[in-house]
Amino acid sequence: VLSYRLQLCVSVPVAEVVGVEEGQVEVLPHKSVEDTDRDFTVFYVKRSSSRTTSGLLWRLGRTQFTCPSRVLRDQWTKHLRTALKTHSPLRPHRLLVFINPFGGKKKGRQIYHSLVAPVFELAGISSHVIVTERANQARDHLLKKDLTGFDGVVCVGGDGMFSEILHGVIGRTQQEAGLCENDPAVTLQSCPLHIGIIPAGSTDCVCYTTVGVIDPVTSSLHIVIGDSQPLDVCSVHHGPGLVRYSASLVGYGFYGDVLAESEKRRWMGPFRYDYSGAVVFLSNRSYRGTVQYLPADPLMSSPRDKTRYEWVSVDGRFKSVSLTCMSSSCAKSPLGLSPSAHLADGTGDLILVWDTNPLGFLTYLYRHTTTQDQFDLPFVEVHRVKAVRFTLAGGEETEDSEGLHGAMDGGDGAYVENGSIAGSQQHLAAGANGQMMTCEDKTMSPFTCGLCCSKAPAVSVWNCDGEILPFPEICCRIHGQLVRLYARGIEDGTFLKDCTEERDECNRTCIPPR
Numbered sequence: 016v017l018s019y020r021l022q023l024c025v026s027v028p029v030a031e032v033v034g035v036e037e038g039q040v041e042v043l044p045h046k047s048v049e050d051t052d053r054d055f056t057v058f059y060v061k062r063s064s065s066r067t068t069s070g071l072l073w074r075l076g077r078t079q080f081t082c083p084s085r086v087l088r089d090q091w092t093k094h095l096r097t098a099l100k101t102h103s104p105l106r107p108h109r110l111l112v113f114i115n116p117f118g119g120k121k122k123g124r125q126i127y128h129s130l131v132a133p134v135f136e137l138a139g140i141s142s143h144v145i146v147t148e149r150a151n152q153a154r155d156h157l158l159k160k161d162l163t164g165f166d167g168v169v170c171v172g173g174d175g176m177f178s179e180i181l182h183g184v185i186g187r188t189q190q191e192a193g194l195c196e197n198d199p200a201v202t203l204q205s206c207p208l209h210i211g212i213i214p215a216g217s218t219d220c221v222c223y224t225t226v227g228v229i230d231p232v233t234s235s236l237h238i239v240i241g242d243s244q245p246l247d248v249c250s251v252h253h254g255p256g257l258v259r260y261s262a263s264l265v266g267y268g269f270y271g272d273v274l275a276e277s278e279k280r281r282w283m284g285p286f287r288y289d290y291s292g293a294v295v296f297l298s299n300r301s302y303r304g305t306v307q308y309l310p311a312d313p314l315m316s317s318p319r320d321k322t323r324y325e326w327v328s329v330d331g332r333f334k335s336v337s338l339t340c341m342s343s344s345c346a347k348s349p350l351g352l353s354p355s356a357h358l359a360d361g362t363g364d365l366i367l368v369w370d371t372n373p374l375g376f377l378t379y380l381y382r383h384t385t386t387q388d389q390f391d392l393p394f395v396e397v398h399r400v401k402a403v404r405f406t407l408a409g410g411e412e413t414e415d416s417e418g419l420h421g422a423m424d425g426g427d428g429a430y431v432e433n434g435s436i437a438g439s440q441q442h443l444a445a446g447a448n449g450q451m452m453t454c455e456d457k458t459m460s461p462f463t464c465g466l467c468c469s470k471a472p473a474v475s476v477w478n479c480d481g482e483i484l485p486f487p488e489i490c491c492r493i494h495g496q497l498v499r500l501y502a503r504g505i506e507d508g509t510f511l512k513d514c515t516e517e518r519d520e521c522n523r524t525c526i527p528p529r
């Protein structure tokens with residue numbers, strides 16, 4: 016308990032003290048120090064009274080103390096600094112910071128320098144800052160450069176930027192451990208570097224899901240006090256190799272189409288998703304396929320039914336197929352794609368939305384924006400899984416492959432925009448084997464292209480955390496707690512009554528107040 020000289024009482028856990036400074040110090044908007052012999056200032060995490068729909072906003076609290084003598088003041092500051100080290104061993108000392116100057120509303124640099132850097136400085140963190148000049152620069156840096164001395168990596172940007180960091184730290188860890196990332200059966204090594212996210216993107220889904228708010232100051236405070244939240248990661252494989260990792264959404268059909276459509280409209284900023292969502296909804300597509308999944312929960316089966324840990328296969332026509340390792344919440348959908356998914360339980364939730372009429376699908380989508388259960392619809396099913404495979408359904412496979420060749424001479428075919436993968440503006444035909452061929456008409460979107468070739472596309476693309484994967488056949492495996500974030504899950508002080516998870520394995524509403 017810290018006694019404040021105006022007789023107010025402020026109680027702050029040592030774990031939430033950000034820093035201690037001699038004198039009467041102010042930090043924001045600018046640092047100013049009035050150095051008096053007997054004063055010191057304590058900075059700490061203060062929960063804001065303004066409540067958001069999901070998590071709590073954190074602010075920098077500040078309390079000044081006056082001691083009877085300078086000697087006593089120096090004893091206080093020394094002891095407090097020692098206590099910080101002892102109580103919070105995961106507090107970072109040195110961070111590698113990547114800023115994407117073009118993410119979201121293009122305010123990454125400003126956000127970092129005005130809101131985040133002062134908090135880092137106060138906490139005595141030394142930061143090496145890199146403003147990226149190209150996509151994948153952060154990933155490549157993490158894969159190749161010397162990372163000695165860094166405790167964590169911070170990305171200032173959106174989910175795409177987080178994904179770069181994710182690939183960098185996972186890849187580097189496996190390289191150093193001599194493990195093969197291509198084999199979905201290999202148990203990957205969890206990464207020693209913590210990842211911090213300063214939200215400055217369009218969806219900021221990973222930040223929203225792990226912190227509960229999109230707020231750079233809240234996130235910077237989680238980083239400086241060394242909060243640690245393990246996170247499940249899904250590896251996505253195609254043919255013999257690893258294609259990508261995903262922390263949030265691996266989605267085929269609706270979410271793949273929205274992404275393909277929105278990549279052409281990056282100039283619209285975050286609004287591109289709303290616009291593309293409407294375009295794709297109106298195109299009323301569904302796709303055939305076979306989904307195989309490995310159920311995660313042995314309680315779902317009995318010892319006599321021979322289904323324990325065996326692959327289950329479903330075949331049909333889907334509006335969307337989504338796999339998410341976490342709830343995947345965002346401002347549009349505060350409870351997320353799968354509201355009770357856990358951040359670090361080693362499983363993912365597979366959501367199958369069977370073909371339905373437009374009103375039914377709209378109801379499904381709309382429920383994401385409310386507290387109504389989006390799974391309580393006759394055409395939706397959800398499974399907690401360890402692994403998923405997707406193939407084009409039986410006869411469809413041949414049909415599509417033939418369609419591909421037909422596309423070359425103007426026949427039937429399935430078309431996707433190449434989007435960010437190879438940077439080309441041509442349309443690619445994605446076949447059962449992932450082989451890609453260009454469509455004759457290089458000027459139209461996949462949707463009009465479907466029309467120009469007289470048939471709506473039979474094959475969609477995968478949306479993997481906001482990146483397009485232009486081949487339908489994939490295999491996914493969830494790796495439990497592969498990375499750690501500077502976060503603590505959504506902090507709202509209530510417990511789910513039926514939750515039996517340990518804190519580290521639980522996700523959202525079960526986090527006890529500290």
Ligand SMILES: Nc1ncnc2c1ncn2[C@@H]1O[C@H](COP(=O)(O)OP(=O)(O)OP(=O)(O)O)[C@@H](O)[C@H]1O
Nearest residue numbers: 118119147148149172173174175176216217218219
């Ligand atoms: N300097 C750069 N120039 C161009 N692209 C970059 C640069 N730095 C990073 N990128 C890429 O920009 C892409 C998008 O960035 P980011 O995720 O930060 O913003 P966003 O797409 O607006 O947000 P969200 O991913 O939350 O929807 C990332 O995939 C990243 O690889």
Ligand SMILES: CCCCCCCCCCCCC/C=C/[C@@H](O)[C@H](CO)NC(=O)CCCCC
Nearest residue numbers: 174218220263264288343348380381383480481
């Ligand atoms: C009538 C109202 C209907 C409203 C429907 C709202 C449905 C919202 C569901 C939210 C799902 C978020 C899934 C997160 C995906 C991220 O990993 C990814 C990368 O940032 N974002 C997108 O692909 C961007 C994808 C955007 C999809 C809309």
Ligand SMILES: [Ca+2]
Nearest residue numbers: 247340357362
């Ligand atoms: Ca999970």
